[in-house]
Amino acid sequence: MTQQGVRWTTDQVLALAPDASSRKAGSKLGAAGPWSETGTSDEGAVWGLCKGSGSKPYQTIVDTGGGPGGTGPAYKCSCPSRKFPCKHALGLLLLWANGDIRVPDGQGPPDWAGQWLGERAKRAEAKQPAAAGPGGTATPADPEAARRRAERRAQRITAGAAELEQRLTDLLRGGLAQAEQAGYGLWEETAARMVDAQAPGLASRVRELGAIPASGPGWPVRLLEECALLHLLDQGWLHRAALPEDLAATVRSRVGLPASSKEPPLRDNWLVLSQYDTADGHLTTRRIWLYGSESARTVLLLSFGAAGRAPSVALPTGLTVDAEIAGHPGAGALRAELGEQFSAPVPSGGRPAGVGVGQALAAYGQALSADPWLESWPVTLTDVIPSQSPGGGWQLADADGKSALPIPAPAATSPGLWRLVALSGGAPVTIFGECGHTGFHPLSTWTRASPEVISLC
Structure with missing residues (x-):
């Protein structure tokens, strides 16, 4: 995962987080404030002391995989967290990724870090003869051992899912009011059990449940909806053997099992449909939607910025870049990574083929059938008019007025909506956005007067 002297990016560090709450907590520690006696070695070890709530700072060290045997990444922290990596390890790696940790001049790691690294080196050396074949050549990994490890993890996840089912049953039997009285501790303890079961996807969804009780009018309905999705x-998972392969793969991904994509990189001229940031504490998430002019494929690039730093990937809306895209596994195959770029981004007047409101809903419904836990789906609406709905909100109505999609409250109060209304002037426009269960979130538009995409973010 790393080479000697090569630092990871912020995205690579945050991708290691076992769940969303760890990613958020780790990003808060990605600044120099709480850290002291930090250092790194040419072999890929990073260490430091992090001030916590106690009198003694936490001793944190990470082997990024560049040490003897290349057996990393591995983490060691004196904090009591049961997550790997913990928030201190993530914060330390973010410091390192951003160049805020240097190799100590003429000094090695402190004793507590050197001892742990030495023990890892000895274990790697001890394993080396066993991994070598005749003449010292390396032998392939044991596929039978890998199969047994996968089976053991599946068994732990199954036990965790069964336990979670029982807890959901107890919650519904006792009534949703008890969720408000119990507070967040109930959910955090349940999430910790899912981490123990090696199901980070379940743990993340459980933590999201904890933020719903007492969150405003209608919270019992929202809690029941999320409990139903978690039950599903x-x-x-418990009946994955009876599912179609595509849906079973989606379930495995949502539970948190890693999957490798067999899809080769796709080269195309990618039009940047939209780029916008969302902030959650010290973590900034950037979403970039791309459309391939030849493949007619829409993909999503995600990048993260921690500790007040901007995400590393930036592609302004309306430009086209000749590049390779590597798709992530999962239903719909929306998530992707930006690969090699063969030219600088240039302005473009292209656009995706648009659909009507009915077709947009059908596309979203079809995507939900493949992934019931999907929050939204990229859609380009054509010949729609932004107008006020009978209920007082805003909507995007077909030119014939027979069908419409509501614009959810957050988007309906944003400056982008007023810009869209002004650009439309009551005439039909083409709009790209995210279609979800709350409605349609406009992100960019084309007017009849301008062939270039106009950002609404």
């Missing part, structure tokens, strides 16, 4: 995911 549990049942999907």
Whole structure:
């Protein structure tokens, strides 16, 4: 995962987080404030002391995989967290990724870090003869051992899913009011059990449940909806053998099992449909939607910025870049990584083929059938008019007025909506955005007067 002297990016570090709460907590520690006696070695070890709530700072060290045997990454922290990596390890790696940790001049790691690294080196050396074949050549990894490890993890996830089902049953039997009285501790303890079961996807969804009780009017309905989706995911895992392969793969991904994509990189001229950031504490998430002019494929690039730093990937809306895209596994195959770029981004007047409101809903419904836990789906609406709905909100109505999609409250109060209304002037426009269960979130538009995409973010 790393080479000697090569630092990871912020995205690579945050991708190691076991769940969303760890990613958020780790990003807060990605600044120099709480850290002291930090250092790194040419072999890929990073260490430091992080001030916590106690009198003694936490001793944190990470072997990024560049040490003897290349057996990393591995983490060691004196904090009591049961997550790997913990938030201190993530924060330390973010410091390192951003160049805020240097190799100590003429000094090695402190004793507590050197001892742990030495023990890892000895274990790697001890394993080396066993991994070598005749003449010292390396032998392939044991596929039978890998199969047994996968089976053991699946068994732990199954036990965790069964336990989670029982907890959901107890919650509904006792009534949703008890969720408000119990507070967040109930959910955090349940999430910790899912981490123990090696199901980070379940743990993340459980933590999201903890933020719903007492979150405003209608919270019992929202809690029941999320509990139903979590129950569906549990049942999907427990009965995955009876599912179609594509849906079973989606369930495995949502539970948190890693999957490798067999899809080769796709080279195309990618039009940047939209780029916008969302902030959650010290973590900034950037979403970039791309459309391939030849493949007619829409993909999503995600990048992260921690500790007040901007995400590393930036592609302004309206430009086209000749590049390779590597798709992530999962239903819909929306998530992708930007690969090699063969030219600088240039302005473009292209656009995706648009659909009507009915077709947009059908596309979203079809995507939900493949992934019931999907929050939104990229759609380009054509010949729609932004107008006020009978209920007082805003909507995007077909030119014939027979069908419409509501614009959810957050988007309906944003400056982008007023810009869209002004650009439309009551005439039909083409709009790209995210279609979800709350409605349609406009992100960019084309007017009849301008062939270039106009950002609404």
